[in-house]
Amino acid sequence: MKLPYDLPDASGHFGPYGGVFVAETLIAALDELKLAYEDARRDPAFVAELEYDLKYYVGRPSPIYHAKRWSDALGGAQIYLKREDLNHTGAHKVNNCIGQAMLARRMGKPRVIAETGAGQHGVAAATVAARYGMQCVVYMGSEDIRRQASNVYRMKLLGADVVPVESGSKTLKDALNEAMRDWVTNVSDTFYIIGTVAGPHPYPMMVRDFQTVIGRESIEQMRELCGRQPDAVIACVGGGSNAIGIFHPYIPCADVRLIGVEAAGDGIATGRHAASLSAGRPGILHGNRTYLLQDDDGQIIETHSISAGLDYPGVGPEHAWLKDSGRAEYVSIDDAEALEAFHALCHFEGIIPALESSHAAAYAARLAPTLGKDRILLVNLSGRGDKDMHTVAEKSGLSF
């Protein structure tokens, strides 16, 4: 299948999805950002500096590792892990934050703001703000602050102000609303670092571009390691930045299945989940048109997942397009299956994965036994699980 893959178009649309659904007060800021980004991506000096920091600060390239013991135990396809968990700050989020912080500096904005759910993007933003000597404010739902105390402390250590958000459901979507409000008010000196491939154009495109380093490295590394590309690439999808980062370079490789794994929470049938592509319908939120979890009146509903990073009622518009076009498949994994994969990776490979990434691993564990031993699955292990110790311990009836 051949996709006309120069999306988004000039106005930021992926077919019917994406776009710029914001109040007039934000239009000028988005236009300024679009021009600055277009200029930066074509500037060899910008690209070279980005590559330098990704190599020497983040520690790229992240390796691909053959999870042989686990694959043998599952008795089918060989599972390979793209180790984004080994990046500085422990997840793929930093790839994007470095790019956006460099852009902020180039645009002369001394203050950066970010929203965060679990705190991973907030920590990455606080980290690069410290690295580039910028003021950093992170908006975080008060409910998430309570659940993620250690990440809140990390951000504070790194010099960021963490602002609790008390509105709405007091979680990620409300933090995003609040960050947008800050941006609208302080737009002359402030750069908004969005953490995922959502938001108004150019964010879904720009964040994707910064994250495609994952997929570009993977193509080279798989060629070296296996002499061929995997049969399927599997990644978890909340907003969808790690997934688009590994999927995008593979889109022209028609033989490679692209499988996005959403959070089914307590199970899709219970209504307590975060699977917008699997169980939602198109609508408009946070500046773009995409699949959303919403009620019959078009109000956004609260989501549930054991992993805070997947706990979002929308999804990046490019995933909506990939779903409708059939180029990518979207499936879901519930809390229990994700936990099982979490423990399996600890047990067989000595790797503690993030609960988000455990969803992708769980789907690989479901798929692998149905395939021959000569087949290859590449899982994007998007983050490490240190941040999830409390959640997992609690599930096992322990507390610290």
Add this chain to the structure above:
Amino acid sequence: MSRIQSVFERLRAEGRKALIPFITAGDPSPSLTVPLMRALVDAGADIIELGVPFSDPMADGPTIQRASERALANGVNLERVFETVAEFRKHDGDTPVVLMGYANPIESLGIDAFIAEAVRVGVDGVLVVDYPPEECGEFAARLRDKAIDPIFLLAPTSTPERIARVAAQARGYVYYVSLKGVTGSASLDVESVAARIPEIRTATGLPVGVGFGIRDAQTAKALASVADAVIVGSRIIEESERSTPGDVVSRVRALVAELRGGVDAAGSLR
């Protein structure tokens, strides 16, 4: 001539400026919305902006978000908003009603159904905060076909090219956001507003309303002396939050009457 246009024509003839208060439908309770709308008119409102609640009102400040949350908790959806307008229209056939809200509830209902209902109950204008002209050409055209005015925002950061693009789609009036920020923000710089209005007037003959940050009769007066209409939202909702169900209507009426005094103390429409 649309009802909104008639209002501005009449005011111009009388040498007065328009006062446009905003309340959220269903806040503080659905049964109080029509009494509140009538009190706004009694106190001198020329046009009413009626907020359609949304779970994620990104362009609004905390005050209007709270109003939205209360309305949603009261079970208010678009169907109830249309019922409210229909009820209001039983006793008031003259005062224009503008629905103000976000795109998702409208698209969820369906654009055809939304416009049909708006026509049926007597809505005069629609302002969808997160529909810039680029994303709603067809919607705006269909509103205009049905003689409903699409109202658009302009911001301090809008370039002359954008002002022209917005003006080409807009009818009724344009809503100039008086400051960088969200609704209910504190500081308002009348001089910088005054400085931008001539630029807007060169792009459109539509009346210019100014909102965001108007808190009392003094600011209302100052803005009414440079613009055609003064739009007040958060301050009215704050007043309602300080009230009881028993005195909310009278307190809001008194506040709007005071704002009316401010507006009328300014000079006449150009």
